[in-house]
Amino acid sequence: MAMACHASGGLLATAGADRKVLVWDVDGGFCTHYFKGHKDVVTTLMFHPDTNKTLLFSGSADATVRVWDLLANKCFATLERHFSSLTSMAVSEDGWTLLTAGRGKVVNLWDLHDCVFKMTIPTYEVLEGLCVVKSGTELASFLGSCNLQSGKRRDRSSSIYFITVGERGIVRMWDSERAVCLYEQKSSDVTVSSDTDDSPRGFTAAVILPLDQGLLCVTVDHQFLFYSLVVHLEEKFKLMLSKRLVGYNEEILDMTFLGEEEKFLAVATNLEQVQVYDLESMSCSYVLAGHTEIVLYLDTCVSSSGRPLLVWSTDGISDDADQPINLKSKAVVAAHDKDINSLAIAPNDTLVCSSSQVRNLQTIASLHSLYNYFWLNEDSLFMEAARSASGDKTIKMWAIANGSCLKTFEGHTSSADGLVKQWTVKTNEFIATYDQHEDKVWALAIGRKTEMFATGGGDAVVNLWYDSTASDKVEAFRKEIRGIEELLEGLIPYSQRHFSRIDRLVRSTFLLDYTLHGMSVIEPDINATEMNDADNKLLVEKGDQEQELTSEMLKEKAPAKKRKPKKSKDTSRKKVKGDAYTSLAPIPLMV
Known part of the structure; x- marks a missing residue:
């Protein structure tokens, strides 16, 4: 019911229908104070604006104001001068005067030095x-x-x-x-x-x-x-x-675009006023007041450019602008037996089309339908035909000349699905479905110049829809790089030569390892997991066995040899080393 934040930002006070006041530590999320004493719902709360004063004010529907001391953790004073529920409170700039207001049509002033009443302002x-x-x-x-x-x-x-x-x-x-x-x-x-x-x-x-x-x-x-x-x-x-x-906005009942450039949108809701929104900022620029009941329908007319000077005769018109002018009807036609739901006038002002709850449209001829009530109709701008929408979830197009049904558009599942469907009139083809509403769609306004339309319904939401086909094509064209095929074809030879060079470098590193191993500079480092071929593994094992046999044979021959001169020793060493080189098994190259 009420909430207030301390000037330091560290404390939060809350109160509700349980008649209690709680103070919370914002950082820790725990309750620091618990006050009770009001006899009715607490309607307003306020901390003292001075952070050095640890006072909390609470107003209740019991017409009392209580001052709570946070340090002493108790009620400091009870102010009783109101006779109705408290709604708002404020403290003066010097911090020593409390102003309280409520539904009793008065403002009371209190001295906070000793919490005494000062005066009442009606x-x-x-x-x-x-x-x-x-x-x-x-x-x-x-x-x-x-x-x-x-x-x-x-x-x-x-x-x-x-x-x-x-x-x-x-x-x-x-x-x-x-x-x-x-x-x-x-x-x-x-x-x-x-x-x-x-x-x-x-x-x-x-x-x-x-x-x-x-x-x-x-x-x-x-x-x-x-x-x-x-x-x-x-x-x-x-x-x-x-x-x-x-x-x-409660329910959106009708909408229409305003202005030659269609920069404004007029919206009729469950109020007596019409709200006009600026489409660029989506802020309510104007509120048109004058009706005494809910506005159900909106329409626009083309006004003058403002350049001609028109002179009107005001004879017989009262000077009082608020006095209504009595209008006389030129003709009365009893076209329907039940309530009339909608009217539409042809663009050339030659025909009037009406629909009612007797399941037919009435112009010069009667356009019969075998389904439910009609709620909307509009004369076509391209042909002498009328379009109607009914509670049977269908849209029909009628020929005004003979009253026959030209086309029927079916596809809506229910009246409360909140879907907007788009159709092609010439081919009777369903194009797209737009789903953004959560309740019935009551209003639909189509822009003639801006290539967009607006929808509104029972979910109190106004949605603007833009035709992004042209902009999407432009964006796709900008993303596309001209001559990308020729550019890639020119890069392919360079890429191939680069990969060939890298492959040669990799092979040369393997040959270098083989050479250094043969010179007994490095020990062989064979990893079986890196070998993909089982035959290579067998060759390596066979080479290891041959090396072991060769070393054993050399050891057996060494004691049987006689002492030779230094020159012959060097010759024998070279011979043994040569035999060792020739006995090594080949090392496969992994590329």
Whole structure:
């Protein structure tokens, strides 16, 4: 229900419907404090902004505020002056004044030296957000100028400027010393401002952004409104809406592209307003208000370029812009016996096609179908035909001239599969399936110039689809290197010569080993695992046996020899060494 983080970032306080307040160590992940004492749900929490003061404030639906001392691990004080649930709290810049707000339509000020009540400021509005304006900021200078313009000013040092937001959906700025509102928005920017269904409306929270970046307000329908101060005429400041971020759309009922370049997308949801999105940033640029019920259908018309000067006669029209104009119907046709679900007008404005729950389309002739209800139809731009979609999971194309069915497109599995399928009209061929939605697809808008389309449905998601065929071809062409075949053919001879040279070098290393072994410089190093041929292994074993026999024969002959002169000894040594060389077995070359 409530959560707050300490200014140092090391502690986190949480509270909920169990009426308890827990303080956690962020690094260790364990609970450091456990407080209980509230008699109802804890709705708001706040640490003292000064890190040297170990105080924690908690507000509850029992209309009380409790001050907890983290060092003493107990309730320091209980503040009882509210008569409704607490929603927001703030501490003054000097750290000794506590401001509390709730649904009792008042703001109370408390002295933190001894936790006593100071004063009450009536706001006549159910409050949901409260924040204190620090001195030296742009908002403080703006409120100071508003205070000077009022002509009444008390001690400036003891005054506290604060901002409140609530059910009315407007931002108001106050002076605590005089208990007056210095600034109030003339109109609300909240898309839902009525309270007909007994649900909370307007703002739910407000935060002053750091570095003089303005004010951030949160609405009930999950929108973030960014406000900034601008200089208005006659050097007056004004709070203007600079950005709107939409967090939730409920169900998307209809969409259409806007502008000649189709840079905007109008979306109709389960609200009375129409939201216009900028396709480049996907931010909500405009909110069109005026309807009193949910908007179900959107369409556009081509307007003038703005160059001609048109003169209109205003005779008989009331000066009141809010007064509706009474229109008269030129003709009435009883075309259907049940509810009409959809209408479509031909591009040349000569035909009107309608569909209803009696399973037929009605133009000049009746286009009969034997299936379920029709929900959508549109006149073809290329031929005198009408297209219809039905609850029987089929799409049909009808000839307006004789009312016959030209083609039937089948392939959808159900109405809630969230799939978008693409067909070729000429060949009646299924092309592709696009799957990104998790619920029914209610809205489909096709761009005429941008080669893209948008889909929206019951999952509150708007998906933009781009035709990437041309871009994929360009990317593939860029990746392809021109003349790659000729380049590889030229590299093949060089590669072959290089590998031949490497092979010769490898063979030469084997011959060098054989020579050094024959000179008794190195001992033979034979690894059986490196021999792939069994015959080579047998040859090596045979050579070893012959070497052993030769050495034994030489040993037997040595004692029988007589002493010879030095010259004859050298000759015999050379002879023996020559016999040893000739008796060595051949060493196979492994390449």
